[in-house]
Amino acid sequence: MSLPLGACATSPQLDIRQERGQREVFCGLTGIVWLHRKIQDAFFLVVGSRTCAHLIQSAAGVMIFAEPRFATAIIDERDLAGLADLDDELDGVVTRLIARRPDIKLLFLVGSCPSEVIKLDLSRAAQRLSQRMRPAVRVLSYSGSGIETTFTQGEDACLAALVPQSPLQLATQEPSLLIVGALADVVEDQFRRLLSVMGIKHIDFLPARHAADMPAIGPQTKFLLAQPFLTDTARALEARGAQHLPALFPLGEEGTTAWLWAAAQAFGIPRATFDAVTASSRERAKQSLSLHREQLAGKRIFFFPDSQLEVPLARFLSRELGMELTEVGTPYLHRRHLADELAHLPQDVTLVEGQDVDAQLDRCRAQKPDLSVCGLGLANPLEAEGLATKWSIELVFTPVQGYEQTGDLAELFARPLRRRELLEV
Amino acid sequence: MQLTLWTYEGPPHIGAMRVCSAMDKVHYVLHAPQGDTYADLLFTMIERRDTRPPVTYTTFQARDLGSDTAELFKNAAKQACERFKPDALVVGASCTAELIQDDPGGLAHALGLDIPVIPLELPAYQRKENWGASETFYQITRALAKPVEKRAHPRPLCNILGPTSLGFRHRDDLIEIRNLLNQIGVDVNVVAPLSATPADIARLGEADFNVVMYREVAGQAASWLQRAFGQKSTRTIPIGVGATRAFIQEVGELAGLDVSHILAGSKGRMPWYSRSVDSTYLTGKRVFIFGDATHAVAIADVAAKELGFKIVGLGTYSREFAREIRASAETYGVEPLISDDYLDVEAAIAESGAELVLGTQMERHIAKRLRVPCAVISAPVHVQDFPARYSPQMGFEGANVLFDTLVHPLMMGLEEHLLGMFRGDHEFRDGAAPSHLGGGDAPVQTPEPIVTVDQTASLAWSLDAEKELRKIPFFVRSKARRNTERFATERGLARIDVETLYDAKAHFGR
Numbered sequence: 001m002s003l004p005l006g007a008c009a010t011s012p013q014l015d016i017r018q019e020r021g022q023r024e025v026f027c028g029l030t031g032i033v034w035l036h037r038k039i040q041d042a043f044f045l046v047v048g049s050r051t052c053a054h055l056i057q058s059a060a061g062v063m064i065f066a067e068p069r070f071a072t073a074i075i076d077e078r079d080l081a082g083l084a085d086l087d088d089e090l091d092g093v094v095t096r097l098i099a100r101r102p103d104i105k106l107l108f109l110v111g112s113c114p115s116e117v118i119k120l121d122l123s124r125a126a127q128r129l130s131q132r133m134r135p136a137v138r139v140l141s142y143s144g145s146g147i148e149t150t151f152t153q154g155e156d157a158c159l160a161a162l163v164p165q166s167p168l169q170l171a172t173q174e175p176s177l178l179i180v181g182a183l184a185d186v187v188e189d190q191f192r193r194l195l196s197v198m199g200i201k202h203i204d205f206l207p208a209r210h211a212a213d214m215p216a217i218g219p220q221t222k223f224l225l226a227q228p229f230l231t232d233t234a235r236a237l238e239a240r241g242a243q244h245l246p247a248l249f250p251l252g253e254e255g256t257t258a259w260l261w262a263a264a265q266a267f268g269i270p271r272a273t274f275d276a277v278t279a280s281s282r283e284r285a286k287q288s289l290s291l292h293r294e295q296l297a298g299k300r301i302f303f304f305p306d307s308q309l310e311v312p313l314a315r316f317l318s319r320e321l322g323m324e325l326t327e328v329g330t331p332y333l334h335r336r337h338l339a340d341e342l343a344h345l346p347q348d349v350t351l352v353e354g355q356d357v358d359a360q361l362d363r364c365r366a367q368k369p370d371l372s373v374c375g376l377g378l379a380n381p382l383e384a385e386g387l388a389t390k391w392s393i394e395l396v397f398t399p400v401q402g403y404e405q406t407g408d409l410a411e412l413f414a415r416p417l418r419r420r421e422l423l424e425v
Numbered sequence: 426m427q428l429t430l431w432t433y434e435g436p437p438h439i440g441a442m443r444v445c446s447a448m449d450k451v452h453y454v455l456h457a458p459q460g461d462t463y464a465d466l467l468f469t470m471i472e473r474r475d476t477r478p479p480v481t482y483t484t485f486q487a488r489d490l491g492s493d494t495a496e497l498f499k500n501a502a503k504q505a506c507e508r509f510k511p512d513a514l515v516v517g518a519s520c521t522a523e524l525i526q527d528d529p530g531g532l533a534h535a536l537g538l539d540i541p542v543i544p545l546e547l548p549a550y551q552r553k554e555n556w557g558a559s560e561t562f563y564q565i566t567r568a569l570a571k572p573v574e575k576r577a578h579p580r581p582l583c584n585i586l587g588p589t590s591l592g593f594r595h596r597d598d599l600i601e602i603r604n605l606l607n608q609i610g611v612d613v614n615v616v617a618p619l620s621a622t623p624a625d626i627a628r629l630g631e632a633d634f635n636v637v638m639y640r641e642v643a644g645q646a647a648s649w650l651q652r653a654f655g656q657k658s659t660r661t662i663p664i665g666v667g668a669t670r671a672f673i674q675e676v677g678e679l680a681g682l683d684v685s686h687i688l689a690g691s692k693g694r695m696p697w698y699s700r701s702v703d704s705t706y707l708t709g710k711r712v713f714i715f716g717d718a719t720h721a722v723a724i725a726d727v728a729a730k731e732l733g734f735k736i737v738g739l740g741t742y743s744r745e746f747a748r749e750i751r752a753s754a755e756t757y758g759v760e761p762l763i764s765d766d767y768l769d770v771e772a773a774i775a776e777s778g779a780e781l782v783l784g785t786q787m788e789r790h791i792a793k794r795l796r797v798p799c800a801v802i803s804a805p806v807h808v809q810d811f812p813a814r815y816s817p818q819m820g821f822e823g824a825n826v827l828f829d830t831l832v833h834p835l836m837m838g839l840e841e842h843l844l845g846m847f848r849g850d851h852e853f854r855d856g857a858a859p860s861h862l863g864g865g866d867a868p869v870q871t872p873e874p875i876v877t878v879d880q881t882a883s884l885a886w887s888l889d890a891e892k893e894l895r896k897i898p899f900f901v902r903s904k905a906r907r908n909t910e911r912f913a914t915e916r917g918l919a920r921i922d923v924e925t926l927y928d929a930k931a932h933f934g935r
């Protein structure tokens with residue numbers, strides 16, 4: 001995976017600091033936790049170590065699934081010592097898996113650090129297994145390894161693997177709108193409703209809810225990114241001739257409006273129609289924020305790098321809720337996809353790309369923000385030091401995009417502060 | 426290659442973290458990619474630790490491979506020492522770094538640090554978490570414990586070995602053990618790993634003997650201490666009343682103290698609660714036990730000897746302790762289950778016909794699916810295994826806790842069973858979920874009529890008989906109805922009157 005560094009010119013006015021050091025973020029395997037729920041007949045088989053298995057299990061938090069649609073093929077000593085043929089071993093594992101789960105239509109072989117380091121060619125394995133199990137099961141591969149992907153980049157890698165497999169859209173087909181990035185079903189349904197009432201006829205989502213329903217993609221496809229971390233997916237879509245519609249990301253009333261308007265414009269929807277369709281939702285979204293503005297306005301917020309959602313979130317919190325940004329950290333910053341977002345940030349914001357967790361903790365302590373957005377490894381220690389926190393992982397697992405979720409999104413930030421006011425212990 | 430859905434144990438470096446983060450003034454530099462930092466949240470979220478674990482990860486990336494991962498490690502180690510100022514540095518590799526063979530031990534030594542450096546070799550493709558904890562504690566002990574002059578001490582002196590971070594009830598077990606030792610008249614020299622500093626480890630040799638709380642963690646270190654300093658160790662795991670008494674006896678022997686006055690004293694409430702007549706229904710309850718070996722073996726004894734359960738299954742996920750489980754399983758006449766494949770465990774539980782499962786969080790989910798009551802008795806831990814209240818497993822208080830832990834799910838199960846059985850009776854709201862499942866606010870619905878039409882529709886109950894039936898306590902009423910109808914059918918009676926009801930009662934009551 002190539003880095004989005006220098007993908008396009010930086011907004012001239014903003015200073016973006018690069019930082020290197022210890023990172024405190026998940027690897028791309030974590031995406032499996034939400035992706036397996038989104039694609040309902042897909043199975044994710046990590047080819048890795050006991051660490052990888054333990055990571056997913058810990059990130060999934062509660063072990064509530066009867067038999068989850070993800071698992072790990074744990075590489076052992078025999079495999080490494082060359083005593084076992086890795087291809088045979090993997091075929092054996094997959095055969096057993098599919099025998100037990102005949103409902104699986106799409107199997108992802110997910111690469112990990114160990115599989116990358118020993119140069120196990122999972123794309124070849126996927127081809128071989130696909131040949132063998134066709135047409136019942138399609139097998140694809142991507143890497144979620146921690147040496148190549150950070151947290152949400154796992155989703156990017158997964159979706160990028162799906163693109164070349166999608167049906168080809170004919171040049172004669174009607175133009176279609178493709179919304180890219182895993183969203184909660186309820187959010188998808190809301191977007192589909194708004195956009196079709198506006199008059200856009202053909203709307204698809206990537207990923208689709210079922211393996212057989214992956215959308216056709218081609219030069220007639222115009223796509224909106226629903227998430228800011230889809231670098232490789234966007235590139236793969238563009239390679240298919242699809243056209244990216246740059247916009248703010250659909251977080252908050254402003255972001256959602258700009259995002260929907262980008263699609264409306266591309267499909268020739270008049271502004272009057274757009275306004276008529278979105279008016280009541282926009283009003284509701286603004287209304288829902290007023291509840292939380294009192295709590296959040298003027299409060300200082302600090303972002304530790306985590307999901308790459310940091311920049312759009314910072315824009316939403318500063319512009320729609322009046323929060324003050326101290327430091328906004330992000331693991332990677334895609335200059336082109338985030339160009340609009342960056343233009344909407346206050347000029348004096350401190351943007352940090354990359355991480356050196358100890359240095360960042362020092363800065364956070366010095367700043368004494370009212371709220372710190374951070375991973376679960378840092379949250380309780382910061383709380384114990386008296387700093388209120390918001391766990392960033394919840395922002396990925398909870399439906400937060402679109403008008404109807406705008407209040408929920410604000411509430412996620414207001415809740416820790418409200419809770420502190422309530423508690424007398 | 427092994428297909429794994431859920432794992433009971435993490436990789437061995439997680440065991441090392443459990444030891445290092447239990448200690449004070451120790452720092453662990455782990456050569457590992459960024460994703461491995463997930464391990465921090467086990468400590469901060471499950472155990473609610475209020476500081477970051479003392480671990481620095483090098484978080485090397487693909488672009489570092491082949492060029493300067495070794496340099497990265499050296500920098501990380503140097504910076505960690507400057508920032509955290511530990512008294513000892515533990516260094517090692519996780520699964521990925523093991524493959525790139527940077528030799529963290531050699532690199533750290535080359536830094537010329539003025540503190541002891543303890544390199545760990547934890548084969549990640551071969552071993553697991555508990556082994557890693559044991560090896561780490563052993564290496565730390567071996568590196569730091571020094572031969573010492575035994576100082577004159579008014580009371581016998583022991584070390585307590587085994588409690589770690591993320592251990593199942595280690596925090597509270599330790600308090601219980603300290604209390605017991607104090608009563609016996611033994612002083613504690615060092616507790617390790619939990620809360621020990623490198624300086625404390627250095628003076629382990631001052632003790633007369635060692636109390637080993639958890640063999641999984643401390644067994645190896647304790648045998649080394651025996652070889653190095655001639656310290657003997659306790660073998661008894663004081664879980665349950667009987668084992669606690671045996672432990673007191675054993676400590677008394679090791680310390681050369683008379684413990685008869687303690688053995689004559691209180692044994693807690695558990696023995697009486699278990700003998701109390703309301704516990705009669707526990708007799709012969711079929712129980713399946715699975716966990717780490719220490720807890721599985723100890724709990725099996727409690728279940729069989731102190732609660733009167735019948736053991737129908739016993740197993741562990743830790744192969745290193747298969748022997749202990751086999752021996753115990755033999756005494757209960759069951760097949761031992763040595764497996765870390767939770768699907769095997771699920772199959773074994775289903776087949777055993779268990780009425781109660783005592784296991785880990787994994788078995789809790791299995792039991793939920795099989796609709797069998799369950800209590801958690803062993804790691805792997807979950808946030809629920811760190812209760813706010815004092816809740817040990819060891820000692821007499823631990824036995825009290827175990828009585829509650831093991832019996833409550835059965836009472837709840839009984840309640841649920843009754844609800845299902847008498848759902849139609851007016852004493853119960855139809856559709857009410859069992860109260861322990863939070864069904865308290867289910868909407869009130871009209872109760873179904875008591876008289877239900879069934880396959881024996883040709884049998885007519887007289888009004889009097891029906892009234893008489895209602896006088897029978899609700900929890901046996903449907904059985905009485907069934908028996909009476911069966912009695913009538915067998916005798917070709919078309920009508921049931923009060924007479925028939927009592928004839929049937931006499932008949933089945935024989």
Ligand code: SF4
Nearest residue numbers: 027052112113146460
């Ligand atoms: S960082 Fe690498 S080794 Fe660690 S869990 Fe992620 S993929 Fe596995």
